[in-house]
Amino acid sequence: MIPAATALPALSGAGQAPCHHGEILQGVFLDAAGRRCAALVTLPMAGPGSSAVFVRRPGTEPEALTVAPADRTKAARAAVLAVAECARRTGQPPCGGELRLTGEIPVGLGMGSSSSDVIAAVRAVADSYGLRLEPSTVAGLAVRAELASDPLMLGGRPVLFAQREGRVLEVLGPALPPLVVVGCALGGGKPVDTLSLPVTEVGDGDVRAYERLRALLRRAVATGSAELVGAVATASARRGQRVLCHPEFESLTALAHRTGAVGVQIAHSGAVAGVLFDPAAPGLRRRVRGCLRALDAHGIPATRTFTTCATTPEEIPHHGPAHRGVDRPAGPDTPRRPARLPAL
Incomplete structure (x- = not known):
């Protein structure tokens, strides 16, 4: 290690990443080679996200990397991996540094909080090297860091993403049809321990059913049909009930x-859920107000009502000074909350 008196100057970088509102579709699908793959399609949501700052200390050992808050171990692993990748690309020796994360994504609701942290960390490290890593590289690093990753590095396009492999099985189209989502939290917003969920056997019939939903979602995107998106999301959520067993599910669908x-969507690894409306349907405001009253009557806490919008990867903030003013930063040093989403 270089003595402090002769240490090289620190170099810093910044990165951001969004979250999502759970899945529209999740299951087991066939890739181009006919191989089974666990994959998902997430529902994009603007607003809460993770921000990261990485201060690189050239001349220090790679193991000398700290993270704050200290419990963000997945993001720390991602930063170490990203340092190795960026050092290799630039011909510099790997080094340590300090990673600082801020954000306002609730944990345990299935909104991709850990993936958002990991991707923001990778982007911050890359920015400290003056690099912008391609999404496929970010996806690979994210999967290595947390074993499975949400496709938050790919922007808002609807993609069928193999979360344990970090690859896209299919780009379903340029954007989802517009939707109005009345968000809520099932189980009182109690976090879901995904590692404790039972593992279910997936048979050939299940795979055929998932493939039918995939084709229906592809058609929904091609035709701009909010109604078909709702049908796919509801069918996927119903299948997820075999594992999650939310007691409010029947009340929510009713x-x-x-x-x-047009339907409901539920995170397959958390408690966040949404009632989906077609914004072009008549009486939208009345319908949304009625939905909020009904949620309250059933004791299901409403969280956030929002609309989806067409976004492309180029419009999604990535990292560094070139993107300042484009993204919506997370609140300063906001601790992770176990339950409610911020309301609009």
């Missing part, structure tokens, strides 16, 4: 039907 929603 109130969605009564208020004229």
Whole structure:
């Protein structure tokens, strides 16, 4: 290690990443070679996200890397991996540094909080090297750091993403049809321990059913049909019930039907859920108000009502000074909350 008196100057970089609102579709699908792959399609949501700053200390040992808050161990692993990748690309020796994360994504609701931290950390490290890593590289590093990653590095396009392999099985189209989402938290917003969930056997019939939903979602995107998106999301959520067993599920689907929603979506690894409306349907405000009253009547806490919008990877903030003013930064040093989403 270089003595402090002759240490090289520190170099810093910044990175950001969004979150999502759970999945529209998740299951087991066939890739181009006919091999089974666990994969998912997430529902994009603007707003909460993770921000990272990485201060690189050239001349220090790679193991001398700290993270704050200290419990963000996945992000720390991602930073170490990103340093090795960026050092290799620039011909510099790997070094240590300090990673600092801030954000306002609740933990345990299935909104991709850990993936957001990991991706923001990778982007901050790359920015400290003056690099912008391609999404496929970011995806690979994210999977190595946390074993499975959400596709937050790919922007808002609807993609079928193999979360344990970090690769896209299919780009379903340029953007989801516009939706109005009335968000809520099931189970009182209690975090879900995904590692404790039972593992279910997936048979050939299950794979065929998932492939039918995949084709239906592809058609929904091609035709701009919010109704078809709702049908896919509801069917996927119903299949997820075999593992998650949310007691409010039947009430949620019933109130969605009564208020004229096109369907419901539920995070397959958390408690966040959404009632989906077609913004072009008549009486939208009345329907949304009725949905909020019905959620309250059933004791299901409403969280955030938002609309989806067409975004492309180029419009998603990535990292560094070139993107300042484009993204919506997370609150300063906001601790991770175990439950509610910030309301609009």
